[in-house]
């Protein structure tokens with residue numbers, strides 16, 4: 277998933293980003309519920325004095341008669357002062373597990389007369405999904421529950437109003453993205469809340485675990501934040517977590533086993549089908565036949581944006597009402613597509629993973645996997661979107677050896693070469709920086725480092741998090757935009773603004789064209805202004821319509837905790853440690869996809885394999901324990917699905933030479949293998965290699981085989 281899907285912005289935005297969602301609730305789509313009659317689990321009788329209060333809040337404030345799944349147990353535990361992990365399926369009602377306590381704290385305090393009215397504290401919700409946070413806050417406000425969200429596009433007045441509300445104990449819930457916890461100003465404002473952070477809710481909590489399927493380094497810092505901010509209790513929520521991931525979450529927040537509330541992933545109304553195809557099969561025809569046999573609203577998942585466009589077009593040509601959906605599309609077009617899909621009884625969306633989150637259509641009849649998903653978790657989350665109304669629905673997984681190519685492109689593309697890791701660390705601890713003392717800060721542009729060291733910015737994020745959390749070298753304390761541009765929409769108003777900041781910005785603005793570039797660093801250095809004041813000035817102009825502002829290039833700000841490595845030996849040791857960590861990650865990612873393939877190609881009921889993977893040894897069904905679901909491909913045929921025997925070709929010396937001739941580098945076998953395999957990296961672009969006939973010339977080969985072959989070639993070349 278790309279960062280933009282998580283709505284990340286710079287902390288410059290944070291200055292003006294604390295949205296005070298107004299009571300004029302914006303019409304947001306509220307999620308509908310999954311049909312839980314089919315997934316309910318045995319209730320354990322609980323006897324907690326807080327329960328009565330929780331039920332009252334559920335009824336009176338949320339208008340719901342009963343708790344479901346294990347909501348009641350989780351809420352009671354939180355209200356009694358404990359921490360919890362909640363693993364419910366998508367749409368299972370995880371949010372209520374922290375929303376009910378967030379509202380009930382105040383009443384609990386009133387009943388026990390333990391705290392003053394304004395000292396009940398706040399529930400802080402950390403979620404990576406900005407769009408969903410906003411939907412939730414809107415829904416809460418409609419119920420007159422006081423909530424606000426952090427967002428990258430709010431004006432200063434709203435920001436100040438929310439600050440004021442927080443300071444005066446007038447908010448019950450505040451939502452933000454994990455990256456916000458890097459901003460020291462934000463942490464300080466949280467510390468000033470009377471009553472403190474009563475509850476910290478961590479959504480998508482599997483991101484905390486390096487064993488999780490979508491580990492996010494920023495999540496590792498949440499546990500540190502919880503300690504430092506002295507949060508009273510924590511609730512971690514996820515839809516998919518293997519026992520190992522649950523263990524990691526529990527360890528990070530010291531949650532005991534009795535605080536784990538988990539329900540089954542088994543969905544009896546889903547018929548799980550799979551089929552394997554040879555490389556040159558006509559897959560579009562296979563899909564069309566499936567769709568004709570299984571009419572109804574459908575999502576077809578593919579890996580690439582281009583693939584989504586092409587397949588949607590092919591389906592249209594075959595008479596289906598199909599549309600593409602991916603992160604690269606215009607927001608308006610995406611919204612329109614969603615709008616059309618929600619009431620439709622026959623539409624087919626061909627989508628990348630960008631589609632699905634927050635879209636709750638109860639009658640999706642089919643989910644098709646046209647390309648291989650990354651992990652069992654992704655597969656389950658995606659099939660979980662089918663049949664939320666409890667009616668029979670079909671999930672179809674098409675498997676072919678050529679589909680692995682794309683997965684490998686992603687996996688192998690992430691790992692930098694050891695050489696470049698060394699060079700990166702050399703720059704991080706440059707002689708200039710070594711002069712810095714603990715407490716000093718320095719700035720880094722991931723954008724520039726991505727190009728200089730051929731390392732993707734997501735990987736840079738992981739490397740810096742390791743240096744921060746494992747080596748404790750520094751701390752990320754914020755981020756800011758490196759480039760500001762503006763274009764004057766009302767030049768007269770600009771001239772009339774005679775504040776010192778205005779004069780400084782206008783005097784230093786450069787550019788003869790419409791857009792003027794402002795170098796904030798230079799104004800700060802030469803004229804002694806504070807950066808936040810300058811940013812605020814530009815934002816205010818923008819809000820008033822005097823200018824249009826464009827911001828680009830994020831610079832990350834770090835504060836040194838201890839001296840940086842001072843010699844090559846130390847640098848090499850850290851580089852080697854990071855390289856091993858990257859290698860492990862690569863192997864894990866490959867294993868994760870393999871686990872999914874093994875699941876589909878084993879001699880076992882698919883549903884049974886899935887529940888075992890998630891650590892459910894005795895999933896209950898209406899007829900006993902789940903052994904065979906009765907309607908997956910295995911149960912229906914008792915024939916094992918096998919991948920066609922299509923071994924990867926061995927690289928020829930002619931092919932190897934073609935790549936060696938195209939590339940000036942002779943000391944980086946991985947880089948050469950990436951050219952041959954067709955993995956795009958920042959250097960491929962700068963060196964013009966993507967246009968070379970050598971690029972993608974060995975995409976059928978096994979990537980690791982290519983690395984080995986180029987190791988030998990490099991040795992020969994360097995003799």
Ligand SMILES: Nc1ncnc2c1ncn2[C@@H]1O[C@H](COP(=O)(O)OP(=O)(O)OP(=O)(O)O)[C@@H](O)[C@H]1O
Pocket residue numbers: 306307308309310340341342343344347364365366367368369370371372515634
């Ligand atoms: N006890 C309940 N009774 C009736 N409806 C409920 C109950 N709990 C939750 N719901 C409804 O179920 C829907 C889904 O809830 P929610 O968004 O919390 O699910 P979730 O588990 O967080 O899903 P996701 O994994 O997609 O974030 C909401 O509309 C919510 O109001």
